[in-house]
Amino acid sequence: MHVAALVTGGKDSALALHRALKLGHKIKYLVTMVPQREDSWMFHFPNIRLADLFAEAAELPIVKAETSGVKEIEVEDLKRLLTTLDIEGVVSGAIFSQYQKKRIDKICQGLNLTSIAPLWQENPMKLLKEIINLNFDTIIVGVYALGFDQSWLGRKINVTTLNDLVRLNEKYKVSLVGEGGEYETLVLDAPFFKKKIRLLQTEKIWENHSGHLLVRKADLVDK
Secondary structure, three states: OEEEEEOOOOHHHHHHHHHHHHOOOEEEEEEEEEEOOOOOOOOOOOOHHHHHHHHHHHOOOEEEEEEOOOOOHHHHHHHHHHHOOOOOEEEOOOOOOHHHHHHHHHHHHHHOOEEEOOOOOOOHHHHHHHHHHOOOEEEEEEEOOOOOOHHHOOOEOOHHHHHHHHHHHHHHOOOOOOOOOOEEEEEEEOOOOOEEEEEEEEEEEEEOOEEEEEEEEEEEEEO
């Protein structure tokens, strides 16, 4: 099936894309929505501009559109972009978010497209272990929940980090996969990448017990 994959540069959309490729789907486009506000209901904000490097690393074409980030209006912004693409389906990285899944399903239904959510309702621990076992190079670039501090910014998701996330889940009910907005990630390398992303200059932005890792400069290097 010829599809568009919604990508943010984060782990969930990257793993969904990996699964879609394994299922034999033809990825015609990567689709990235760029919100104009930090508290977008549907889309990631930190370092979203790095989606261009993500696409270049994967050697896949990317289409982007700005969105207000305002609840429900941003859904129409995504629909407007998808209307212009010659595709049969849309791949998303939704895991448990009914809010996200229902809106993408509704868009697809209205455009006669197939909604493909390869990670839907899967066990969070299983998903994180899969990311680690597949050698995804994934770092945490935003933390927004109780229990996190600045030391989490830039941390690679590995077995040690997974164990620490389990402890935060037990103590503060933090989602292991961060789908409630507790944390956000950036994928620097993945099995389908032809090159990998290298961070050259970063800055930790921290305020009121939350913050993000701002990537000021990055490039691509051979694997």
